Amino acid sequence: MKQTLLFLLVFLFLLMAVLWKCAPLLGAWNKQTLYVGLLDCWYGSSTDNHAHALWIDDDSTEGVFDVKKIADEVGITPCFAVIADKMTPAVADSLARWQRQGVGIVLHGLRHEQWRDWTEEQITDDIRNSYLRLHEQGFDTTHILKIILPPHGGNNRTIRKVIQQQGCQMICGASLVNPDRHVFQLGRIAITPQTDTTAMRQLLEKAYERKAFIIFGTHSSFPNSFSVEKTRQILRMAKEIGFDFDFK
Numbered sequence: 001m002k003q004t005l006l007f008l009l010v011f012l013f014l015l016m017a018v019l020w021k022c023a024p025l026l027g028a029w030n031k032q033t034l035y036v037g038l039l040d041c042w043y044g045s046s047t048d049n050h051a052h053a054l055w056i057d058d059d060s061t062e063g064v065f066d067v068k069k070i071a072d073e074v075g076i077t078p079c080f081a082v083i084a085d086k087m088t089p090a091v092a093d094s095l096a097r098w099q100r101q102g103v104g105i106v107l108h109g110l111r112h113e114q115w116r117d118w119t120e121e122q123i124t125d126d127i128r129n130s131y132l133r134l135h136e137q138g139f140d141t142t143h144i145l146k147i148i149l150p151p152h153g154g155n156n157r158t159i160r161k162v163i164q165q166q167g168c169q170m171i172c173g174a175s176l177v178n179p180d181r182h183v184f185q186l187g188r189i190a191i192t193p194q195t196d197t198t199a200m201r202q203l204l205e206k207a208y209e210r211k212a213f214i215i216f217g218t219h220s221s222f223p224n225s226f227s228v229e230k231t232r233q234i235l236r237m238a239k240e241i242g243f244d245f246d247f248k
Contacts, residue, residue, distance in 0.1 A: 046180040046211040053243035055216045055235060056081050056106055056171070056188070058149070063220025064091055066228055068098060074235045076245040079104030081149045081171075083112045084133040096138035104247055105134070105144050106171075109151035116154040123162045145247070147171060147186070160185070171215065177203070178213040188215035191234050193227040200234055201241075208241050 057067045060082045071078040080095055082105055087095070099105050109115070110130045115123050127148070135141045146168045150159050153173035163170045164184065174187035189203070207214050216235065219225045239245065 043179050043183055046213070047182065048180040048211050048213065051208040051211050051243050052181055052213045052247075053216065053238050053245050054079060054104075054213070054247055055218070055245070056104075056149070057218045057220050058108065059083055059112070059219060059221040060087055060091060060095060060108075061221040062088070062091065063223075063226060064095060066226075067218070067220050068094075068103075070228060070232050070235065074232060074239060076235060076239060077102055077104065077247070079106055079145065079247070081106040081108035082134070083108050083110070083151075084130040084137075085110050086112060087137070092137040092139075096140075099139055099143065105139060106147045106149055107131075107144060107168075108149045112151045114152050114154065115150050115159050116152070116156060118158070120158055120162050123159060124165075127162070127166060155185075177207045178215070180211065181213045186213075186215055188217040190217045191227075191231050192218075192225050193230055195227075195230055195234065197230075197233060197237070201237060204238055204241050204243070208243060214238070214243065 055071070055076065056079045057064065058081045060080045064080060067078050067080070080103065082095065084107070095103070095105065107127060107130050110126050110133060113126070115126070118126075131141045131144070134144070146166075147170075148163050148166065148168045149171040150163075155170075155172045160170060169184055169186055171186045171188060174185070175189060176187040177189065178186050189200075204214070216238070218231055
């Protein structure tokens with residue numbers, strides 16, 4: 001019994017060391033972090049020739065105007081994970097106009113309903129109806145990024161299967177850095193008012209050395225979870241380190 005316990009402890013220690021080395025993370029562990037981190041370790045090192053970054057803001061309410069202001073100040077292009085049927089006309093019109101100027105748009109569900117217990121057909125219909133609704137609001141649906149962010153961080157076999165069938169990548173709830181831009185399940189690092197800038201710099205420098213792909217996530221729709229100053233500071237830091245924010 002003692003030998004078995006010792007073996008498990010050693011195994012867990014080695015597992016965490018490998019995950020930290022191959023899939024750097026910042027913040028709390030969760031099941032998705034462990035799962036996606038193991039996949040990334042299996043995937044191996046980056047095949048990109050330099051480090052890339054992407055900034056995605058969730059939900060797209062009135063906070064999008066703060067996001068666009070920060071992006072213009074820092075000199076990067078943001079992406080927005082839109083809830084297709086829950087945008088005000090002012091937000092939808094602005095996002096559609098910004099898209100024509102180069103801003104990225106990512107699907108985040110038609111009404112932000114829970115996909116976790118849905119069938120393949122229901123999820124497929126939700127994605128199709130999201131495209132239709134965005135087209136009605138003036139978006140260029142032929143240039144929606146091939147990335148899907150499941151509502152509420154849903155991640156199960158059915159969701160993954162449908163997203164793969166759509167020819168898209170999936171952003172999951174894993175709080176880690178990706179090996180590069182080509183893996184199927186993408187983790188991301190949240191920027192919140194509580195983000196430790198020193199720890200973030202260490203993470204970014206480590207990711208940059210490995211030519212990794214980091215996705216920054218913000219929720220400007222929730223003021224208590226969003227800091228204009230902290231977001232500006234972290235993004236400026238990433239740009240100064242040398243991350244390429246061009247997602248074209």
